[in-house]
Amino acid sequence: MDLATGKPLAQVQAEMLQVAEGVRNSSTVAALARSLDVEMPITEQMVAVLHEGKSPREALGDLMRRELKRESEL
Numbered sequence: 001m002d003l004a005t006g007k008p009l010a011q012v013q014a015e016m017l018q019v020a021e022g023v024r025n026s027s028t029v030a031a032l033a034r035s036l037d038v039e040m041p042i043t044e045q046m047v048a049v050l051h052e053g054k055s056p057r058e059a060l061g062d063l064m065r066r067e068l069k070r071e072s073e074l
Helices: 009-015 026-035 041-052 056-064
Strands: none
Touching (some): 026 041, 041 056
């Protein structure tokens, strides 16, 4: 996606002919996860890039530097 090249979301959307899935509801999903105390680091970083101006490179770096932890048992 063009976001990785540094284009702002508004410009990317203006140039698209289709709907960018997840852009409109990403903030809602992240807020719901926080309210339920569910960690969703990829969604959180996606929101930061899409809506808060974080660079994709920085978001990826933050994800890769996360401390490893065991997944919960279902």
